[in-house]
Amino acid sequence: MLLKIKIKSLRLLAAATIGGVLTVLPLPLADAGFTMPAALADDDDGGDDDGSSGGGDDNGRGGDRDNPAYHRGGGGFHGLRSLFRWPSRERRTPMRRPAPTPEQAHNELVAIGLEEDAIAGLTQEGFAVDDRIQVSLIGSEMVRLIVPAGMTLDSARAAVVARSATALVDLNHFYQPQSENKAGCSGEGCALVREIVGWPTSEITRCAKPPRIGLIDTAINIDHVTLTNTRLEVIRLSEGEATKSGAQHGTAVAALLIGASDSRVPGLLPGAELIAIDAFQRSGRSADIANIYDLVRALDMLVQRNVKVVNLSLTGPANAVLEKSVKAATERGMILVAAAGNDGPNAKPVYPAAYDDVIAVTAVDKGRNPYRRAVRGDYIDIAAPGVGVWTAASISGARQKTGTSFAAPFVTAAVSVLIAGDPNMSLESLEAKIRQFTDDIGKPGKDPVFGWGLLNASRLCESRSDTKPSAL
Numbered sequence: 001m002l003l004k005i006k007i008k009s010l011r012l013l014a015a016a017t018i019g020g021v022l023t024v025l026p027l028p029l030a031d032a033g034f035t036m037p038a039a040l041a042d043d044d045d046g047g048d049d050d051g052s053s054g055g056g057d058d059n060g061r062g063g064d065r066d067n068p069a070y071h072r073g074g075g076g077f078h079g080l081r082s083l084f085r086w087p088s089r090e091r092r093t094p095m096r097r098p099a100p101t102p103e104q105a106h107n108e109l110v111a112i113g114l115e116e117d118a119i120a121g122l123t124q125e126g127f128a129v130d131d132r133i134q135v136s137l138i139g140s141e142m143v144r145l146i147v148p149a150g151m152t153l154d155s156a157r158a159a160v161v162a163r164s165a166t167a168l169v170d171l172n173h174f175y176q177p178q179s180e181n182k183a184g185c186s187g188e189g190c191a192l193v194r195e196i197v198g199w200p201t202s203e204i205t206r207c208a209k210p211p212r213i214g215l216i217d218t219a220i221n222i223d224h225v226t227l228t229n230t231r232l233e234v235i236r237l238s239e240g241e242a243t244k245s246g247a248q249h250g251t252a253v254a255a256l257l258i259g260a261s262d263s264r265v266p267g268l269l270p271g272a273e274l275i276a277i278d279a280f281q282r283s284g285r286s287a288d289i290a291n292i293y294d295l296v297r298a299l300d301m302l303v304q305r306n307v308k309v310v311n312l313s314l315t316g317p318a319n320a321v322l323e324k325s326v327k328a329a330t331e332r333g334m335i336l337v338a339a340a341g342n343d344g345p346n347a348k349p350v351y352p353a354a355y356d357d358v359i360a361v362t363a364v365d366k367g368r369n370p371y372r373r374a375v376r377g378d379y380i381d382i383a384a385p386g387v388g389v390w391t392a393a394s395i396s397g398a399r400q401k402t403g404t405s406f407a408a409p410f411v412t413a414a415v416s417v418l419i420a421g422d423p424n425m426s427l428e429s430l431e432a433k434i435r436q437f438t439d440d441i442g443k444p445g446k447d448p449v450f451g452w453g454l455l456n457a458s459r460l461c462e463s464r465s466d467t468k469p470s471a472l
Helices: 068-072 076-084 116-124 153-163 187-195 248-258 292-304 320-331 408-418 427-437
Strands: 011-018 021-028 104-112 128-135 140-146 168-177 180-182 213-217 231-236 273-278 281-283 287-291 309-312 335-339 358-364 382-385 389-392 398-402
Touching: 104 153, 104 287, 104 292, 104 320, 116 128, 116 153, 128 292, 140 292, 153 168, 168 292, 168 320, 213 248, 213 292, 231 248, 248 273, 248 389, 248 408, 273 292, 287 292, 292 320, 309 408, 320 335, 335 408, 358 408, 382 408, 408 427
Parallel strands: 213 273, 213 309, 231 273, 309 335, 335 358, 358 382
Antiparallel strands: 011 021, 104 140, 104 168, 128 140, 168 287, 180 398, 281 287, 389 398
16 A cells, blocks of 8 residues: 655645544644754854854854755755755765874984984985984984985884984974863853862962963964963964964963953963963964974973973874983973873873873863863873863954863963972972872872872962972
8 A cells, every 4th residue: 555645834644544544634743743853053162263153143053044944944944855865956065074184294204313424324315404403402413304205204214223323213293282162151150160279369479479481382362462461472483474373272371371360361370471482383274283393492492591381282192302302301490281182081191291201281170070082091190170261262352262281271380389489399399299289089099080189279379388298
């Protein structure tokens, strides 16, 4: 028996058997138990540089408003086509996913301690010296080599090592910021994020004069109202305008650290001096990357400027050249604070956070729950707010930001206050001291989710040098 169903005036003709006779009864679509497909709003992880959220209208509603059928109620005829799988006359363009960012430059190596004879021999083998610079941090020259065409990176590295047994050589790895955007924030909700660590906003400028802070990040919008009249210096490593990195990440981190106290985004340490180095370049349409060669250059610059504390809201793979540079910086008394990473709780360790000489910071939300994408591991040292953190957008205004990138500045600021009274404090002494300013919210003692626990800054201004280590 053939059952025919017709659509007329948006009513569904339902079939029923009455006295053995097939009868067709008209019913409204809603009465038939069908719900028209709703317009889907964009995910809140996106957004424009000016702080507006992506997708939808000013009231947050999404949907295809350019299609007249949308305005005929219930999603229009496109909803019906979707419901009954009718073929669409529209030609749909397949969604193109951005190409994944490579982990390293495809034809470059970075070496330190390479002798002139070794460089000459490598040149004869087809290598090219792309750049070279003396790095005072490690007391040696750093060379960026272009690998001969057709040679793999592993073979090229072996060739360099064969020329010099004392040189340290690795790939020119790429590192990326660790953040995602969250649109919208109310004043009370934003304040709660800082309140969970008891940040002493009203008294912080009076209780300590923090040392000079360093930041290695993306470009920064120095004209943002939050950063006007602040003690901010920005140094850009790359001069090419075509490869200039985006200002979203760097502006947000800088504002969180030193934003003007009378702005919409008062910094954790308004009035502190910040030297920011833009070591990033734009890769593709939206990804910002920093390579090993530039990261080492940036660290060296900050050491030369007598910077005591450095915020590193970036992650990447392990690298021998970076590891040596990090160790050399900490041996000179520099404190490095790094984001734990946003690759997920089961991801492998990321660097520089996973190095022993670096303070690794993970993120929690205002309920003190771990950030769902934070990397976990034995190298995690401490937790801080990193979900829905209210800070500057890249062009104007402010927005919520999420990621371990925005948890790191809380610890950078706390460390700066702790060492203000003792600038020569060793890393070991600092680590013992900072444990006094944590709430153990995970398993007793140090754990791979929260480290020693959540930062508790409520007593930072009460005592900076006379507190006694507490047992954990």
